[in-house]
Amino acid sequence: MIARKNLLSQGILIAIAELLLSAGLLTLLGLLITRQLSLLTTASLTVAQGQLTPAPVPEGLDDVGRLGAAFNVMSRAIAERVEQLISANEQTARMAASLQDRTEQLNAIFDLSPDGFVSFDAQSHVKYANPAFFRMTGLDSAGIIGLDEAIFSARLAKGCLDPSAFPNLAELKSELGASHPPGIGESSLPAMKRRRQLIELAGPGNHVLELGLRLSTAETVSQILYFREVTHETEVDRMKSEFLSHAAHELRTPMASIYGYAEIMMAQSFSKEEQSEFLAIIHRQCGLMISIINELLDLARIDDRRGKDFKFSSIDASQLVREVIADFGVPSGQQALVLDTPAQACWVRADASKLMQAVRNILSNAYKYSPDGGVVAISVIHAGSDSQTPVGIRVTDHGLGMTSEQAARTCERFYRVDTSGNIPGTGLGMSIVKEIMELHGGQVQIQSQLGAGTSVTLWLTPASAPV
Numbered sequence: 001m002i003a004r005k006n007l008l009s010q011g012i013l014i015a016i017a018e019l020l021l022s023a024g025l026l027t028l029l030g031l032l033i034t035r036q037l038s039l040l041t042t043a044s045l046t047v048a049q050g051q052l053t054p055a056p057v058p059e060g061l062d063d064v065g066r067l068g069a070a071f072n073v074m075s076r077a078i079a080e081r082v083e084q085l086i087s088a089n090e091q092t093a094r095m096a097a098s099l100q101d102r103t104e105q106l107n108a109i110f111d112l113s114p115d116g117f118v119s120f121d122a123q124s125h126v127k128y129a130n131p132a133f134f135r136m137t138g139l140d141s142a143g144i145i146g147l148d149e150a151i152f153s154a155r156l157a158k159g160c161l162d163p164s165a166f167p168n169l170a171e172l173k174s175e176l177g178a179s180h181p182p183g184i185g186e187s188s189l190p191a192m193k194r195r196r197q198l199i200e201l202a203g204p205g206n207h208v209l210e211l212g213l214r215l216s217t218a219e220t221v222s223q224i225l226y227f228r229e230v231t232h233e234t235e236v237d238r239m240k241s242e243f244l245s246h247a248a249h250e251l252r253t254p255m256a257s258i259y260g261y262a263e264i265m266m267a268q269s270f271s272k273e274e275q276s277e278f279l280a281i282i283h284r285q286c287g288l289m290i291s292i293i294n295e296l297l298d299l300a301r302i303d304d305r306r307g308k309d310f311k312f313s314s315i316d317a318s319q320l321v322r323e324v325i326a327d328f329g330v331p332s333g334q335q336a337l338v339l340d341t342p343a344q345a346c347w348v349r350a351d352a353s354k355l356m357q358a359v360r361n362i363l364s365n366a367y368k369y370s371p372d373g374g375v376v377a378i379s380v381i382h383a384g385s386d387s388q389t390p391v392g393i394r395v396t397d398h399g400l401g402m403t404s405e406q407a408a409r410t411c412e413r414f415y416r417v418d419t420s421g422n423i424p425g426t427g428l429g430m431s432i433v434k435e436i437m438e439l440h441g442g443q444v445q446i447q448s449q450l451g452a453g454t455s456v457t458l459w460l461t462p463a464s465a466p467v
Helices: 002-048 063-112 131-137 149-158 169-179 231-267 272-305 317-327 352-368 404-408 429-439
Strands: 116-120 126-129 197-200 208-215 223-229 313-316 338-340 347-350 377-382 391-396 443-449 453-460
Touching (some): 131 223, 317 377, 352 391, 404 443
Antiparallel strands (some): 197 208, 208 223, 377 391
8 A cells, every 4th residue: 555655656756747847848948939039020120120131040940940041041132132222322323423523514514615505305496505695696595495496597587687698497407407317417518518507697796607507316305506606707708808809909900000011012112212111110010019019928927927026125216216217218309307206215115127117117108198298207205204104106297197087997908098099009008017016015096187197106015224
């Protein structure tokens, strides 16, 4: 009986021990599972808070371990994707910055460009015009932006001196499209196919613009119309044409005389007196031709070198005038020059030989335009009491004189006050004087009264006495 009780007690103790052991094992297993789930939860919360690269969680062969392994794979995939997105975002930011920089550069170029540009959208409406276009034409952006090309053409033609001279955009596009495909500007045309389009605007200055059209295949821009200011170029071309016309005319006159008298002498016999008279005429005309050619060469040298061959130094204007008078031959039958110079030296910055040439030209004109005689005076004057005021060399005659309109044109090339041909000259002397004075930084002042005479003053920059 006692043995059975002991055996029962032992069995109960063993059962209790097994229960306690099972409970401990279950508790330990639960703690392990709970810890792994807690790590997964913490990692998930970390990802949810924006940290997309959490520390790896434990892995295993059980369900929780496999869940941890899957979470780690997902974390690595997310991390790689995040790096790709960051790299793509940085590249996009760089591209945006580069595009912004390029846009700012283009805006600055268009804003500062002296040429005008007008772009049209896909529907051929004005999309953009730069400030230079508005400065050139005097139009305002509010009245231009959004216009279709037909109304824009009419608006621009209205501002031209000759509205019919402005070719509308449809004609320009037709001409451009017939010669080459879209996307190629008219500047790409061969020289023989290129036609220069010029328009002259009404208003002050009569500005001349060269215009061109460039077609585009872009989705947002269909064409660009550009304008270039060529007023100065046009004026230079006009002056060159006039210069050549005048030069040809001035040379043709003595040439015709020489040719005519030479032909007469070859065709007929004349007495020695007549031959001498004809030869004298031929000699005078040859001298005139030589004068014209020499003065043309002088002007060409001045235009080409623009004072690079001038040798500037401090020169006493009074002494220079005395040297000019000593070498100048007063025409026969004319009164001697009257000289008036200050007692003290008047120093100027000048090229001695070029300034002497200018003074000789003025003296020559003074005597030529005083056919009935009269006093010709030359003086050196100082405009003020201090050393910074200009010094003038003035030549005054009491000859034919000029009207104010004639005086204003005296320095034009080939312009002559006398149109009768009785007074010899080429019409280039005063042009040379004006060019020489401009290169000296001075100016020519002309005062004249018709029938009373003329006064020409060369104003020069003062200089210090040479050491």
